[in-house]
Amino acid sequence: MWNDFRDIRFLDLSKTIWKLVRRMAEEKRAQISQLFLFVSAFLVQAIMGMIGIAVPIYANFLGASPFLLGIIGGAGGLVYSFVPLIFGTLSDRFRRKWFIVASMCLCSLSCLLYNISDDPAEIAIIKVLESTSVAAFWPAIEALIADTDEKNLEEFLRKFNISWGTAMIVGPAIGGGLISAYSFKAPFLVALVISLFIGSASPALINELKKGSSNVEKGKQSPLGKNDVKLSSALLAIFLFSSLGGMAASLFPAYATNLGIPAYEIGLIMLFWGVARVITFYSSSKIEKRLSKKGMFIAGSSILAVASFLIANSSMFLSFAICFLIFGFGSGILYSASISSILRRWSFSRGYAAGLFESLIGVGYFLGPIIGGAVSTYGANAPYIFGSLLGFSALSIQLILNMKLKRKESEI
Numbered sequence: 001m002w003n004d005f006r007d008i009r010f011l012d013l014s015k016t017i018w019k020l021v022r023r024m025a026e027e028k029r030a031q032i033s034q035l036f037l038f039v040s041a042f043l044v045q046a047i048m049g050m051i052g053i054a055v056p057i058y059a060n061f062l063g064a065s066p067f068l069l070g071i072i073g074g075a076g077g078l079v080y081s082f083v084p085l086i087f088g089t090l091s092d093r094f095r096r097k098w099f100i101v102a103s104m105c106l107c108s109l110s111c112l113l114y115n116i117s118d119d120p121a122e123i124a125i126i127k128v129l130e131s132t133s134v135a136a137f138w139p140a141i142e143a144l145i146a147d148t149d150e151k152n153l154e155e156f157l158r159k160f161n162i163s164w165g166t167a168m169i170v171g172p173a174i175g176g177g178l179i180s181a182y183s184f185k186a187p188f189l190v191a192l193v194i195s196l197f198i199g200s201a202s203p204a205l206i207n208e209l210k211k212g213s214s215n216v217e218k219g220k221q222s223p224l225g226k227n228d229v230k231l232s233s234a235l236l237a238i239f240l241f242s243s244l245g246g247m248a249a250s251l252f253p254a255y256a257t258n259l260g261i262p263a264y265e266i267g268l269i270m271l272f273w274g275v276a277r278v279i280t281f282y283s284s285s286k287i288e289k290r291l292s293k294k295g296m297f298i299a300g301s302s303i304l305a306v307a308s309f310l311i312a313n314s315s316m317f318l319s320f321a322i323c324f325l326i327f328g329f330g331s332g333i334l335y336s337a338s339i340s341s342i343l344r345r346w347s348f349s350r351g352y353a354a355g356l357f358e359s360l361i362g363v364g365y366f367l368g369p370i371i372g373g374a375v376s377t378y379g380a381n382a383p384y385i386f387g388s389l390l391g392f393s394a395l396s397i398q399l400i401l402n403m404k405l406k407r408k409e410s411e412i
Contacts, residue, residue, distance in 0.1 A: 030148070033207035034156070037145055038163045040100070040198050044137055045164040047107065047194055049171015050178065050187040051130065055114070055123065058184040064120035072124045077246075079131040080362030088139030088355015096351065097206040099140035104199030106133035111192035115185050133195075138358050143350035146343040147209055154285060154340050161281035161336060169274040233297045233401050234341040237334040238357065240394045242364025243371070244304055244387045245331055248273075248311075248324075250369035251376065251383055256320065258380065265317045272321050276328025277335075284336040296337035298398050303330030305391025312384035 056069055064072070091099050110130035117123060145160050146153055178186035249270075256266045280287070291299055307327040314320050339357055346353035372383035379385075 029207045033205060034145075034148060036201070036205040037141055038159055040202075041141055041160055041163040042167045043194050043198060044107075044134070044141075045167035046171040046174065047191040048134060049168060049173075050175030050191055051111070051114075053172045053175040054179060054184065054187040055127065057179060058114070059120045059123045061184055062118060062120040062123070064123070068120055068124065072120075072127050073250075074366070075124050076127050076131040077362060077366035079128055080135055080358070081366050082359055082362070083132055083135035084139050084358035084362065085352070085355040087136040088143065088351040088353070088358070089349075091140050091143060091351035091355075092349045095208060096140040096144050097202050097208050099136050100202045100206070101199050103133045103136035103140070104195045104202070106130075106136065107195040108192050108199065109133075111188045111195065114188040115192075135358070135362075139351055139354035142339070142343070142354035142357070144206065144208060146350045146354070153344065154288065157336070157340050157343070158281060158284050161284070161332075161339075162278060165274065165278040165281050165332075169271060169278065230293070230341055231345050233294065233398055234338040234345070235360065236394055236397055236401075237297050237300060237338040238342075238360040239364050240301060240304060240391060241331040241334040241338075242361040243368035244308060244327075244390065246365035246368030247372035247383055247387060248327065249365075251372050252311075255380055259315050261317055261320070269317070269320050269324050273324040273328040276325045277332040280329050280332025281336060284332070287333060288337070293337055293341060294398075294402050296333050298395065298402065300330050300334035300337065301391055301395040301398050303327075303333065305388050305395055308384045308387035308391055312381040312388060 055072065059069060059072055087099060106129060110126050110133060113126045113129070117126060145156050148156055175187040178190060253266050256269070288296060303326060307323055307330055310323045310326065311320065314323055342353050342357045343350055372386070375382045375386045
């Protein structure tokens with residue numbers, strides 16, 4: 001009888017040890033998966049930066065007209081305004097990591113086609129393929145990161161934002177360096193190798209939860225009406241920072257050149273914009289503790305409005321540098337607040353939420369330059385005056401929504 005009891009205790013101990021080993025292995029695999037997702041976000045954004053600077057330079061070398069260069073840029077923006085929502089919705093039904101694999105296959109194919117193409121008209125078609133690959137990647141990886149841990153969502157998104165934000169700074173510099181050191185096609189070859197690596201490593205390294213086994217508490221929702229007000233604030237913030245960002249990225253280099261600012265100083269100004277955004281991403285948790293989420297929407301809108309007004313009334317390198325530091329701070333606040341709000345709002349369908357977020361950014365970056373270009377007929381600084389008015393209008397709406405939210409909370 002004593003032997004039977006000892007055998008039972010030994011079996012229980014063995015099961016406990018086995019469960020402990022399995023749990024440790026799962027935790028280690030989850031950590032490797034998280035690290036791979038952050039590294040992938042950095043590498044893909046770096047690819048986008050390299051290709052982004054290489055495509056117009058290469059197309060111009062092939063003899064593309066200014067109109068065709070506009071078509072090439074517009075084609076990518078148009079695709080990104082709706083395709084992420086499609087892929088994001090589909091990723092809620094199927095395994096998300098296979099969307100990352102597929103996106104990297106498309107990216108590799110587009111890089112290969114860029115290398116063998118010698119017709120600028122073909123570049124526009126390839127740009128659509130490249131934009132489609134990116135539109136499949138970002139919703140999937142954002143949903144995977146959000147699914148990792150519901151309680152620490154903001155912290156994981158902070159690391160994600162730092163990853164791609166840093167790559168957004170270094171990517172164009174790497175692309176420009178490769179073109180200067182080797183050839184117009186060098187960035188495409190490097191991007192091809194990186195995308196093949198991510199695509200081939202994803203199935204083994206991404207630890208994806210099964211559908212329905214997420215860490216999300218599906219039954220936990222905010223009181224009726226509260227989510228709708230927060231959602232409206234987030235959607236407004238996305239359109240504001242993306243449209244003003246697209247306007248500045250597209251129009252400011254030419255505007256500054258006409259004011260007599262050298263190209264390298266323009267590059268530094270844009271660098272300050274990116275650095276300020278990354279610093280804001282790094283400090284986003286502290287900012288939210290001080291301001292709250294709704295306070296971030298109000299602060300970000302007001303900062304972008306002021307920054308746009310200052311840009312419209314500046315003419316020197318130092319003043320522009322300060323303006324874009326402020327601009328980066330405001331856009332970083334709105335990005336951080338809106339992505340976490342959107343992903344929490346649709347915690348049961350994160351792919352759809354991430355796809356909606358990315359598509360709205362695409363709409364802003366597509367419409368912003370068009371509106372800014374149309375307004376610029378009234379004056380060289382008119383787009384930034386318009387941007388300031390848009391920012392103050394958004395601020396007014398955010399204040400109204402904030403009052404509405406307080407009223408809803410007092411009624412509960």
